Amino acid sequence: MCERPGNLRQIKVVERASLGTLFEAIEEEGYTIVGPTVREQTIVYDVLDSPDDLPVGWTDEHAEGTYRLARRDDDALFGYVVGPHTWKKYLFPPRIRLWSASRTSQGFEVNEEHRDLPKYAFLGVRACELNAILVQDNVFLKGPYIDPVYKSRRRNTLIVAVNCTQAGGACFCVSMDTGPKASGNFDLALTEVIEDGRHYFTIEVGSDRGREILGRVTGKDATKAETASAETAVSRAESQMGRVLDTKDIKEVFYNNYNHPRWDEVEKRCLACANCTMVCPTCFCTTVEDTTDLSGGQVERWRRWDSCFTTDFSFIVGGSIRQSTRSRYRQWITHKLATWIDQFGTSGCVGCGRCITWCPVGIDITEEARAIREKEPVDTSAGAEP
C-alpha cells in the first residue's frame, strides 16, 4: 500500500524515449507490471514487458451499450479512457479456492492453501479506478471482517496512476468527485503530454517507495512550463465529461422512491445479464461453491464473483427475495448510490461509466438516477410535450 512520502511533492519529467527506464526500475524491485494493452479490439489489463505493449496510438469511443477502438492521430500511450477490465481482477480474483480436504482413514483432513503471492505493479490506474480501490479497501480491510486474499494482494501492490487527459462518452468522475486527476494514494502518478512535436510524461511522487523507483528513471526535474502543460491537459478532460450525475441528497432520492414508476420502465429493458456488476470496479458480491471428485475422496470450496442480478443471489429458505428484474435493478442502483453510503461511508459508484458502456441494452445509471429524481415521470407517449 502507498505510504505518505517523507518530504515535499516532487515532479520529474521523463521523455517518451526514456519511459522504458521506468519499467526497468519497477521490475528491479521484483514487481510484475500489469496494465493496459490491446487484445481482440479491446483495451484490457494484462502483463506488460515494455512501453510498446501499451495501446500506442489507440483511443476508445464509449456510448450506451457501445465500445469501439479507433486510431488516434498521434502515438499517445494513454490516449484512451477505460476498458472492460478492472484492477479488482488482481486484488479480488474472479475465482479462488478457499480450501480443500482429502478423505483419510481418520476422516477428512483439511489441506492448507499455499497461495502464490503475486507482487503486481498496476500501471495506468485512472483516478476513478484509484478511488474504486479505496472503496474496496473499505469493504475488505476496514470492516469487521478482513478478507485475507485481498489483504495479502493489496499489501504487495505498487500503484502507478495515470491522470486522464481526455474523457469518454460515459465518464462522470467529476460528478462523483473521483477524477480526472489522481489526488493521492498512489506511488507514482504520470501525466502524458504531447505538444509541439515533443512527447513526455510528468511523474509525481506519492510515496517513499515511488520516490526510490523514480530516482532510477532517466529524466530531470519538471519546469514550471512542463507542469503547467500537464495541468492544462488534465483540465481538458475535466471539461469533457460525457455524463453528469446530480449527487445532491442522493440517498433521500432513492429512499423516498421505492415505488417510483421508473422501476417498471427499466424492468422492460433490463436483461438481468449482470454485465454491469461484472465490469464495475467496486462490486464485490461472491458466492461459494463446493465440489467433490467422483469418488468423494477429495472436496474443494471455491469462491467466485456473483451478482445481485441473479435470482440465486438472494435465495434463502423458501425462495429468492428479489424475484423480479425490477427489484434487482432497484437493489443494485440503490446500493450503489444510497445504501452504500450508510454501509461504508462512501458512494459505491466512482463514475467510471463502465456499466453504461457494457450494458447490452444501453441502460445508463445517470439517466436512471435522473428519472428517479424527477418526481413526475416524463410522459413519452405520442403528442406529449417534450
Ligand code: SF4
Ligand atoms: S456503478 Fe457503473 S459508473 Fe459507477 S463505478 Fe460501477 S461501473 Fe463505474
Ligand code: SF4
Ligand atoms: S442494467 Fe444492463 S448490464 Fe445490468 S443487468 Fe440489466 S441489462 Fe445487464
